[in-house]
Amino acid sequence: MNALYTLSLWLHIVAAxxxxxxxxxxxxxxxxxxxRPDPDYERVAPRLLEEIGLRYRAVGWGSLAxxxxxxxFNLGLRxxxxxDLWEGTLFAGPFGRALLWKLAWVALLVAITLWHDVRVGPRAAAxxxxxxxxPEAHRRERERLRRLAAGMGWAMLLLSLAIAYWGVLLARGGFL
Ligand code: HEM
Structure with missing residues (x-):
């Protein structure tokens, strides 16, 4: 049981x-x-970014899964x-409250990632x-999508860092 718990926690940390x-x-x-403001880069950059995004998708969703x-599994081993979920006892006490916060951030993260992959990415590709x-309308729309994607990237990173912080609270105590 101990080895399984260690393995599961290790996988959790590696995936994070x-x-x-x-x-x-x-x-x-x-x-x-x-x-980079260089015509050679500007010509290939959008296609390259699309390709990287599509290839990265499996890794991103795989690590989230x-x-x-x-x-x-960790909750089961604890x-x-x-x-406990149906009766609400899972979210009782300091550990439960920290877990509830963490899961709320995870739900928001998944929603933003989905929005990015299902709406913003395909729009930019189209x-x-x-x-x-x-050409002016094209430039404006490209800039709008670029800003939106950059904002979403920041939101996803900050949310993920907050989730990791809540994970450490769960594992090590020191609840807020
Ligand atoms: C983006 C998603 C997530 C990230 C970045 C993340 C990150 C982390 C980190 C860094 C730890 C601390 C590990 C340690 O210090 O030993 C942790 C622990 C934990 N996480 Fe997550 N986590 C995520 C999603 C989840 C989800 C979805 C659940 C529950 C369904 C969950 C449940 C737990 C539990 C129960 C612990 C405590 C493990 C233990 O000590 O027994 N995490 N997480």
Missing amino acids: GVWIGSMVFLGAAVTPALR LLLLTGI GYGWA LLRSPPPD
């Missing part, structure tokens, strides 16, 4: 590292590099069962494939 680390890499290295599975005839 992959999820947060790849967001930092994307925001700190990939997107600034592709925004692993976080959810190992998180539920002695919580489905009955804009690239069939740009509007007016």
Whole structure:
């Protein structure tokens, strides 16, 4: 049981590292590099960003799914069962309240990630494939989507850091 718990916690921490680390890499290295004001970069940057986004999707959703599975497993190994969820005892006491906060942030994170993948990403891709005839309207819409995606990226990173903080509270105590 102890080895299983260690393995599950290890997977949880590795998945959190992959999820947060790849967001930092994307925001700190990939997107600034592709925004370089150089015609060669400008020509390939949007297609490259789309390709990177699509390839990254499996890793991103895979690590989120692993976080959810190992998180539920950790709760089971801490002695919580489905009955605690239905009866509300899962969210009682300082541990339960910290868990409730963490899960609320996770729900918001999943909603923003879905919005990004289902709405904003496909819109940006469609804009690239069939740009509007007016070049000024095209430039404005591209800039709007870029700002929106950047804002969402920041929100996802800050939320993920807050979730990791709540995770440490759960694991080590010191509840707020
Ligand atoms: C983006 C999503 C998540 C991130 C970044 C994250 C991150 C973390 C981190 C950094 C820890 C601290 C580990 C340690 O200090 O040993 C932790 C612990 C924990 N997390 Fe998560 N987590 C996420 C999602 C979830 C979900 C969805 C659940 C529940 C369904 C969950 C349940 C737990 C539990 C119960 C612990 C305490 C483990 C223990 O000590 O037994 N986490 N998490």
